[in-house]
Amino acid sequence: MNQPRSTVDRLLVDESGRRPRADARRNVERLVEAARVAVAETGVGVSAHEIARRAGVGVGTFYRRIPSLEVLLEAVLEEILDEITHLAEQALEDPDPWNGLCVFAAAYVRLRTESCGVSEALGGACGDALAQRLEDLRARIRRLVERAQAVGAMRTDIAWQDVPFLFAAAATGERTLGMQAGSQQWERNLQIVLDGLRPTQPSMLPGTPPA
Template identity: 85%
Template sequence: MSQPSSAVDRLLVDESGRRPRADARRNLERLVEAARIAVAEVGVGVSAHAIADRAGVGVGTFYRRIPSLQVLLETVLDEILDEIANVADRALEDPDPWHGLCVFAAAYVRLRAESCGVSEALGGACGDALAQRLTELRGRIRRLVERAQAAGAMRTDIIWQDVPFLLAAAATGEHTLGMQASDKQWERNLHIILDGLRPTPPSTLPGAAPA
């Protein structure tokens, strides 16, 4: 039997096979959405109380709807990683291997830059819980890189294992050395990195330089 596609559906799986009440599903939907936002803003260390408050429900409702905080966080992160895997799969179908790699890289770095929790999860903060997801994502990145190299669109002296570190480096913080990043800083960083991977002249950088 296939796994339910959304975090809400996964959390609603009931061994009895009974359909949940409408109000139970609504509460669960609010908790999942609140968890996604909290994970992005706070990270994987967010508390059940903080998620419940953001969802507008009591912590008692939280534990009636959710087996545990850990299960909720892992399910939400699994859903997000499934979304980025789908981006990679579409990129692998792009007839232009370099364009496919760039589209994936932009989505991946944006996600790391905008979600503290996803960045932590990709760094291994969730231990073995998401290990299979990370293994699958590594495989997709490897295929994207090797496909671009085979097409002559990417330097071949760089191994695919370099690329995840380079993409992680593009998602920087807002401040460094007393300087303020521009609102497109991660995009500028990514363009510089992608230009460094190309065997061709560099492209025009987006956005303004850091202040």
């Protein structure tokens, strides 16, 4: 998989082909960085004013440098999904299919747990804008699952389509039913899920139970 151009480079495309000024590039870099943090913390409903505030620029600068809020959010989420898909590509290169699947699963669930925006994007909140990238990611998850099944490391009665839902279920909030999540709660959830995919004995769970 070829690495795509950075979000900053894509947003700085000038129809005249002129090289953007250094200050323009710095502003776009700050806006992209602020957008990634804001999307992680608050999701895809973040406003242009909030991103500009986090970047330390005025909202006027935002709209001079960025075509629209929607374009920026789409570009940021595309970059994040490209990174997740690249992680899946790396996992497919692991000579141990089960280990490759587990390593990818941990990265995938961690991102869903830590980033509200990633979770929303993977859940389809952005509609058709990210459809091709989601399709590319689905194709790689299918290959990861089929590799593990082919060597007998994973139950064959489970469809590959089940796996993204199981990984999403492992992501968790801090509280439920009045209980506080234990240490490494999502890792515990994921280990239980992974053990359920195996045709062998369960593993020792990380962290502590909820309180």
